[in-house]
Amino acid sequence: MTPLALPTADDAQEWVEGRTRDGLAAARELVEGLRSDPPADPLALLRQWDEVSRHLSNVAATASLLANVHPLEGVRTTCEQAELEVDRYVTELRQDRRLFEVFAAASADGLDPVAARLLTKTLDDFRRAGVDLDDEARTRLAQINERLTEVGQEFGRNIRDDVRTVRVPAARLDGLPQDWLDAHPADEDGLVTVTTDYPDSVPARMFVHDAAVRRDVTVAFLERGWPENEPLLHELFALREELARLVGYADWASYDADVKMIGTGPAIPEFIDRITDAAAEPMRRDLGLLLERYRRDVPDAGWIDSADASYYEELVRQERHDVDAQQVRTYFDFGRVRQGLLDVTARLFGISYVAVPDAQVWHEDVTAHDVVRDGARIGRIYLDLHPREGKYKHAAQFSLVDGLAGRQLAEGALVCNFSRGLMEHDHVVTLFHEFGHLVHHVLAGSGEWTRFSGVATEWDFVEAPSQMLEEWAWDADVLRTFALSPSGDPIPADLVARMRAADDFGKGYQARTQMFYAAMSYRFHTDRPSDLTAAMRELQARYSPFAYIDGTHMFASFGHLSGYSSAYYTYMWSLVIAKDLFSAFDPGDLFDAAVAGRYRDRVLAPGGSRDAADLVADFLGRPYTFDAYAAWLAR
Incomplete structure (x- = not known):
């Protein structure tokens, strides 16, 4: 299997147009065969359907990545149009009654558990798309889905370009x-x-x-994205509510949660309040220390907001833990950190990375590496790690090709916005986190089914493997392999210990800040407030330790309102699981081959072929619990 041949900048627009046209044509031909002469054998039926999914995924993944990273605006626009075309066709397929009847007539008898799971998921997709509704309702759902894609693209574009x-x-x-x-x-x-x-x-x-x-x-x-994004958000929330009710759910959060670990919409605020309560005492403790330091410069201050919080956090860490972030960053040269990340994950997961300097990329900043395991190439990754005009502004993993055994290599890209020189340690942690998604995508790229390839688990589990990988960016022995002073001395173990102690400062109010974001994502969808600023202020006062800054509209640049919709709680849900996963590792030997191999093979490699709770239980030997997270938060 060979990697995807990407186009040159001059050929990119024509290449995207051709890939979109050819991919959709191939999918349509296969679908017509399913309608006119479907295979009688359920397994053969599923394999033909999976080929449809593969073609559509290949178009959508490429378009999504290049829409967010390509330096030419015309190419980005063409990619956004390709995403619309795929979404439009997927909606059409899922509302096709003839196709639904073909799959509804198929028996799971004789299918292996993963194939049976695929049949069940496929039928669920039809039902959630409203296949059993009348023509008028299905037409409206198709209009909603197309407009949701358009609004999401415009919302993200406004953030990216502002x-x-x-x-x-x-x-x-x-x-x-x-x-x-x-x-x-x-x-x-x-x-x-x-x-x-x-x-x-x-x-x-x-x-x-x-x-x-x-x-x-x-x-x-x-203020990024405001005021342009406010009306878009109102439209987004209204469309999602209408969609959910049309297909029989109480609200969007219930529709969205039905395919996640949490299960139901009302369970979301219950989880938010559980974390809020658990974080209450740690928040009071740490916020008191922060305000004490702030009042030395601003006497009689009754509160602090985000304009001052980061600065005074640094002062507290310097004065109480002898950690100076400016001294710390001298150990984290970007080039050494990037190589250290590759070395650490290669050792941990039993793989290697081979640079591909002649690979065609979309920008000169981008590097390509083949991922090799047991002498065979299992995927290719692209690292696009510095900011530029027109590029996605946050940090994320983008799929490029879903890996399938014997059919196509797993390929993905890490898209971030880091400094080219020295890095804050927080950014080193972020790099490890996001790379966790990328290596998950590759390691889970050797299965049979497109639907379950890569990071295809329930969305409230997907962050857990990446959050756990952050632990390797905090280990003194790991850091000493790449964190060097300008004179070449490894970072001292006692400094790392102080960094850990300093990082523990603030975790209570950071958890509460996350619950503010989670509550906002949930309540904006369920309550649909007419005044988003007023609603945000009320939720910030209830959950966040930091005061609102007058005249600001943070929600307009909160990109997760598009991607995660009502489910931003998933970051904390995943963290609870991540802390439990990490409990299986020996802190004195984070590279223990037996534990790391079992984790790779039982949690990462299966992708979405099993429920996430079962993957975790298979690795831990028991169901996951809240205990490890609660102990970490309290200490």
Whole structure:
């Protein structure tokens, strides 16, 4: 099997158009065969249907990636149109009664458990698409699905393209690392431009001594996507509600939760409140320390907001734990971190990475690596790790090709926005986290079925393997293999220990902040407030430790309202599982081959072929519990 041959920049638009046209044509031909002369054998029926899924997935995955990373706007627009075409056709298929009747007549008798699972999931897809409704309702559902794709694309585009700037005299940037200042010379007016991209805004909010500059950068960051995205969100929530009710659910959250581990919509606020209660005492403890330090500079302050929180967190960590983030970042040169990540994950998962310098990529920043296991190539990964105009602004793994045994290699891309020089350790952790999704995609790319390939588990489990991989970015012995000072000395173990202690500071109020986001994603969908700003302020006051900043509209750039919809709780749900998964590893030997191999083969490699709860129980030897997370949060 050979990797996908990507196009040159000049050929990209024509290539996307051709790939879309050919992929859809192949799928339509197979579907026509299913309608006119379906295989009598259920397994043969499922294999033909899986070929349809493979063709559509190949078109959609390529389009999704290039729509978010390609430097040419025309190519991005063409890719967005390709996504629309695929979504439109998928809706058409799932509402096709003739097709539904073909699958409904198929018997699961004699099928292996994974094939039987695929048949069940396929029938569920038809029902959730409204296949049993009348013509008028199905037509409306098709219109809703198409418009949802359009609104989601516009919402994401507004966030991606809205890079705001703050221009300030260089003298007001005192406190920033020298390498940051060197990379941001003043212009002819004597002003330095700070953008809302992460490599600019995160250091500015953490290190700049001037509170007014920190506030200006924070406000600019929180205002991205507003006001354009507010009406889009209202439309998004209304369309999702209408869709859910048309197919028989109480609301969108119930529709969405029905295919997740949590099971029901009402279970979401119950989980949010459980975490809120568990985090209450740790939040009070840590917030008290933060306010104590803040009041030394702002006497009689009754609260603190996000414009000052990162800066004063750093001061607390320096003063109470002797951890200076600017000193820490000198150990994390981007090039060494990237190579360290590859070395660590190769050792952990029993694989290797082979650079492919002549691979065609979409931008000169992108690198390609083949993933090899037992001497055979099992996939290819692309690393696109620095910000640029027109590129996706956060950090995520994008699938490019779903791996299928004997049919096609697993390929994916890691898309991030890191500094080219020194990295904050938080960003190192983020890199490990996102790479966890990428390696999961590749390792789960040797199954039979497109539906279950890669990161195809329930969406409230999908973060757990990545959250667990973060632990390797906190281990002193692991870090010493790539975290070196400018003179080449490994990071001291005692510094890592202090970093861990410092990182524990704030986890209570960070959990509460996550519950604010989770409550917002849920309540915006179930309550559908007419005033999103007022609703956000009420939820922030209830859940978050940090005060609202007047005049800001953070929800407009909260991209998870599109992708995760009402289910942002999934990050914390996954973290509960991740802490339990990690309990199986020996902290003194994180590379134990037996444990790591069992984890790779029982949790990652199966992809979505089994329920996530069963994968976890198979690895742990018992069902997962809340205990490990509760103990971590309380300590």
